[in-house]
Amino acid sequence: MGYSKGLKRSADSLTEITKLIQYRDINGQNRLFGGRLMEWIDEAAGVAAMRHCGGNAVTLMVDSLKFKKGAYINDIVVLIAKVTYVGRTSMEVRVDSYVEEKHTGLRRAINHAYLTCVHVDDEGRPLPIEYGLEPVGLTEKAEWEGAQRRIAIRKHRTAEGF
Numbered sequence: 001m002g003y004s005k006g007l008k009r010s011a012d013s014l015t016e017i018t019k020l021i022q023y024r025d026i027n028g029q030n031r032l033f034g035g036r037l038m039e040w041i042d043e044a045a046g047v048a049a050m051r052h053c054g055g056n057a058v059t060l061m062v063d064s065l066k067f068k069k070g071a072y073i074n075d076i077v078v079l080i081a082k083v084t085y086v087g088r089t090s091m092e093v094r095v096d097s098y099v100e101e102k103h104t105g106l107r108r109a110i111n112h113a114y115l116t117c118v119h120v121d122d123e124g125r126p127l128p129i130e131y132g133l134e135p136v137g138l139t140e141k142a143e144w145e146g147a148q149r150r151i152a153i154r155k156h157r158t159a160e161g162f
């Protein structure tokens, strides 16, 4: 695929967002409301996608969104979004969410999700992405290869009406 402006790395668009869980973010069990975490995930992925494509991006779909652990009032939540694959107009973005332990700084994974974001013009129409992605290291190369399988699964699921 020819990219008119060359390649970027995941690190170029890496997006880290830190949130402190407040009363407005919790449900009746003092637990982080899942919808709020989804909002933060969408925001982190959107910023990473925009940083990569250098324009506007919209979320087309979210998949593999798994809540592994709960998070609670006054917890520090860190979200890290990385572009893992770039197609013609779309990008796959992985967002990992953690609770950061206050005493040690250690991060406990609470969620990971893959989002498909599409570069769009001012009218909201898909627009070719001018930068490819250069995966660096084994993990990024594995994500890139995995993305091709995930995209095939997403298209199959869409065709099946999921």
Ligand SMILES: CC(C)(COP(=O)(O)OP(=O)(O)OC[C@H]1O[C@@H](n2cnc3c(N)ncnc32)[C@H](O)[C@@H]1OP(=O)(O)O)[C@@H](O)C(=O)NCCC(=O)NCCS
Pocket: 057, 058, 059, 060, 086, 087, 088, 089, 090, 091, 116, 118, 120, 124, 125, 126, 151, 154, 155, 158
């Ligand atoms: C995102 C949107 C612009 C895509 O428009 P569209 O006409 O469906 O676009 P296309 O069919 O050309 O597909 C665009 C890209 O998505 C990919 N795509 C579409 N359906 C897909 C699916 N089921 N699985 C995986 N990728 C898919 C296409 O392969 C293409 O990527 P590529 O160019 O890298 O190959 C349009 O669906 C939209 O506006 N959706 C609403 C977005 C929104 O409001 N989001 C919430 C707020 S951000």
